[in-house]
Amino acid sequence: MSSILLIRNADIVNADERIKADILCEDGVIRKIAPDLTSPEGATVIDAAGRLVFPGFIDPHVHIYLPFMGTFSKDDWASGSKAALMGGTTTLIEMCCPGRADDPLEAIHLWKSKAAGISSCDYSFHMGVTRFDDESRDALRAIVEHEGIGSFKVFLAYKGAFGIDDTELYRTLSLSAELGVVVTAHCENAELVAETQKKLIAEGKTGPEWHEPSRPVSVEAEGCHHLVTFAGLTGAEVYVVHTSNRDAVQILNSARGKGIKVSIETVAPYLVFDNTYAEKPDFEGAKYVMSPPIRAKEHQNYLWDALAEGIIDTVATDHAPFDFQTQKHMGHPDPAKCVDAGFQPTGKAGNFTLIPNGIPSVEERVKLLFSHGVATGRIDLGTFVRTASTRAAEIFGLYPKKGVIAVGSDADLVIWDPEWKGVIAAKTHSMATDYSAFEGWEVTGRPETVTVRGKVMVHGGEWCGSTGWGEFLARKPGA
Ligand code: URP
Ligand code: ZN
Ligand code: ZN
Numbered sequence: 001m002s003s004i005l006l007i008r009n010a011d012i013v014n015a016d017e018r019i020k021a022d023i024l025c026e027d028g029v030i031r032k033i034a035p036d037l038t039s040p041e042g043a044t045v046i047d048a049a050g051r052l053v054f055p056g057f058i059d060p061h062v063h064i065y066l067p068f069m070g071t072f073s074k075d076d077w078a079s080g081s082k083a084a085l086m087g088g089t090t091t092l093i094e095m096c097c098p099g100r101a102d103d104p105l106e107a108i109h110l111w112k113s114k115a116a117g118i119s120s121c122d123y124s125f126h127m128g129v130t131r132f133d134d135e136s137r138d139a140l141r142a143i144v145e146h147e148g149i150g151s152f153k154v155f156l157a158y159k160g161a162f163g164i165d166d167t168e169l170y171r172t173l174s175l176s177a178e179l180g181v182v183v184t185a186h187c188e189n190a191e192l193v194a195e196t197q198k199k200l201i202a203e204g205k206t207g208p209e210w211h212e213p214s215r216p217v218s219v220e221a222e223g224c225h226h227l228v229t230f231a232g233l234t235g236a237e238v239y240v241v242h243t244s245n246r247d248a249v250q251i252l253n254s255a256r257g258k259g260i261k262v263s264i265e266t267v268a269p270y271l272v273f274d275n276t277y278a279e280k281p282d283f284e285g286a287k288y289v290m291s292p293p294i295r296a297k298e299h300q301n302y303l304w305d306a307l308a309e310g311i312i313d314t315v316a317t318d319h320a321p322f323d324f325q326t327q328k329h330m331g332h333p334d335p336a337k338c339v340d341a342g343f344q345p346t347g348k349a350g351n352f353t354l355i356p357n358g359i360p361s362v363e364e365r366v367k368l369l370f371s372h373g374v375a376t377g378r379i380d381l382g383t384f385v386r387t388a389s390t391r392a393a394e395i396f397g398l399y400p401k402k403g404v405i406a407v408g409s410d411a412d413l414v415i416w417d418p419e420w421k422g423v424i425a426a427k428t429h430s431m432a433t434d435y436s437a438f439e440g441w442e443v444t445g446r447p448e449t450v451t452v453r454g455k456v457m458v459h460g461g462e463w464c465g466s467t468g469w470g471e472f473l474a475r476k477p478g479a
Contacts, residue, residue, distance in 0.1 A: 002027050004043040005411060005454050010053040012405050015386035023053070025411035028453030033407055044456070046449060048415045054385055055405045056090025056412025056452065057366050060392040061184070061241050061265060061316035064094050065114040068161075069356045070330065070341045074321040074432045077118040078467050083363035083430040084121050085457045085465060088447035090412040091402050091473065092121055092362070093392070095153050095184075097128040097162055104129075104139040108147050112472065119470030121452055122412070124396070126153040126184050130161075132168035137175060144179050148474025150397045151182040151239070156223045157215075157291060159190035166230075173236035180478030182263075182395060183231075184239045187223030187248070188215055188292055197353050206333040206351035208278045208285035212293035214352065220292045221247040228255035228262060237261035239395060242318045244270045244292040246302035253311050263313045263395050266303050268365040269437070271315070272372055274300055283337070286328040287437050289355045290318065304378045313391040317365045320358020324435040331355030360433040364424060368438070370416075370445040397475040411454035420446045420461075430463070 007023040012033070022037040023030060039045055064080040066073035075083070084092055094115070098107030108127060115123050127149045129140065143149050154172055155162040164172065176183045197214045200206075205213075224240060228251065231238045243249055243266050252264050269290060274297045277288040288294055306312045322328055331354035332338040338350035361368075369388055373379040379387075393403025400409050422443055426436040450458035457465030 003454055004040050005451065005456070006037065006039050006043045006045045007053060007413065007415070008045060008047045009049040011048070011051065012053050013381050013385055014055065014404050015382050015390040018381070023405065023413065025454040028411055028455070030405065030407055030409050030411050033405070046415065051448060052381070052416040052418055053405065054088070054414040054416055055389050055403055055409070056414055056450070057088050057388045058091040058093070058392040058398070058402060059084065059089045059316050059319070059362060059365060060093040060314060060396055061267065062092050062094050062319040062362055063097070063358065064092070065111060066097060066320060067099070068097070068320070069354070071322065071327050071356055073358065074323055074327070074360070076432070077115040078120070079430060079432040080319070080362060081120040081123070081470055082463060082465065085450050085452070086430045086463060087363040088366040088414045088416070088450055089362065090121050090414070090450065090452050091123065091398065093124045093126060093396060095128055096125045097153070098130055100131045104136050104143060108143055108149065115470070116472065117468045120457060120465045120467055121470045122473050123470055124398070124473040124475055125149055126151045128153045128162065129172045130155070130164060132164060132171045137171070140175060141179070144181055144477055148472065150475035150477045151184055152176055153184045155186045156226060157186050157188040157190050157193060159194050163190045169230055170234065173230050173234040176237070177235040182237045182239050184241050185227050186242070187220060187227050187240055189219050189222045189226065192219045192222065201351050201353070206349065208283065208289050208331070208352050208355060211278055211289045211352045211355070212275050212295070215291060215293055217245045217247050217295065217299070220244060221251055224248045224251045228252065228260050231255070231262065232258065232260045239263040239265060241265050241316070242267045242270070242292060243312070245295045245299040249302070249306050249311060263391070264311065265314045265316050266307070266312050267316050267318045268361050268368050269294060269359045270303055271300060272368055283329070283332055286331060286355045287324055287435060288359065289328070289352065289357055290320065290359050291357045304373070307373070307387055308379050308383060310383070312387065313395065315365065315369055315387045317361040318358070319360060319362035321360035321431055321433045322356040322358055323433055327356050359437050360431045361437065363429055363431050364438055367443045367446060371443045375444045397477070398473060411451055413451045414447045415449035416445060417448045418445045420444070420448070422446060
């Protein structure tokens with residue numbers, strides 16, 4: 001039996017147009033967009049009068065299953081995808097991050113198995129290249145050809161864990177250019193991070209506030225320069241994840257002028273926090289430790305301007321959730337409060353290099369971008385939709401199935417109440433972490449109704465979805 005959904009009186013906002021019409025969806029796909037459509041028998045009808053209707057939002061950079069820094073990220077696909085949908089995000093692209101010794105094919109199968117049958121939203125993966133040799137090259141070819149993966153991920157940071165060396169980087173980018181695969185990249189100079197960390201710790205600078213000085217703006221800027229140099233020589237298309245500052249963005253943007261194919265992502269935390277958050281007392285600063293670190297206010301202001309000017313392509317989250325009371329305490333400088341990976345007291349002083357990096361934010365990205373961007377007039381509605389949905393679909397080969405409200409596209413719709421006011425709190429969020437980095441923050445606007453391929457998952461701001469409704473999105477390189 002076919003499922004029919006009719007959205008009446010929709011004020012449709014795409015990246016480059018705004019139209020008033022009804023939207024008729026059948027079997028998960030948008031079939032008609034026109035005023036005053038006749039309601040077919042058996043249709044579910046939702047009146048969107050007074051609301052905005054956006055294409056489902058896409059978060060192209062999340063970690064749901066992540067073995068990292070001696071622990072595992074807190075969400076699973078049930079909680080992570082529910083949180084995404086409660087926040088209006090209908091598609092997630094997760095980083096598959098195998099260890100250096102792991103088999104890439106086994107890794108992508110493992111990452112897929114964590115989401116299959118559990119995810120409520122649609123999903124895809126970037127394949128992490130954490131080692132490059134003859135064996136992994138063959139595996140990567142097979143993954144692109146047979147596993148529906150159209151993008152890679154490399155880390156220039158995390159020396160000794162996910163990081164690759166320059167020969168591996170050159171070979172990965174050469175293979176990507178040949179296959180037409182986009183390479184997403186974490187750009188920080190790993191050696192500079194390692195040496196600066198050692199120096200600060202030797203000076204007794206061990207609290208969370210020293211995380212930013214250990215990986216300053218110049219270290220990220222060098223990583224970006226490094227990547228675009230390699231991209232220029234190999235012809236690879238690159239996408240720089242979580243760009244945190246002006247210097248990095250300017251390097252990447254000027255590479256475009258030299259014909260290098262580069263897209264730029266920033267993430268929600270950089271748009272709303274500044275480096276003073278990591279200075280909060282009682283180790284609260286650990287909640288704001290992520291890499292690259294959160295920067296000074298001037299960089300935050302620059303990122304907003306670069307978004308408004310179309311220099312930055314996407315706003316993701318880099319959702320990487322770790323509990324505060326246990327996991328973040330693995331780096332507590334007080335011997336009485338520092339815990340090991342089993343969360344038992346170590347009796348030894350920890351330091352900021354042991355704090356699992358990441359901020360849980362998949363649920364709040366779209367609300368924050370609307371509240372701090374659209375409602376304050378920093379960005380317009382077109383930029384909001386483009387950076388939180390459409391550009392990610394275009395760059396990663398999902399457009400026009402995703403990222404736009406158009407006939408033939410998936411019926412992933414977000415009916416948005418722009419006047420709604422609410423307060424973010426860990427006790428009401430759907431993420432699995434014991435804290436919210438945005439605790440007590442007021443937000444304007446929320447996703448009132450959210451659909452994934454025509455199925456209503458959130459209604460009246462309440463969860464009504466089904467675990468397992470999400471589908472894997474197979475992507476082709478060069479799409
Ligand atoms: O702090 C971060 N960014 N944690 C997640 C891993 C990564 O680098 O993306
Ligand atoms: Zn990263
Ligand atoms: Zn990440």
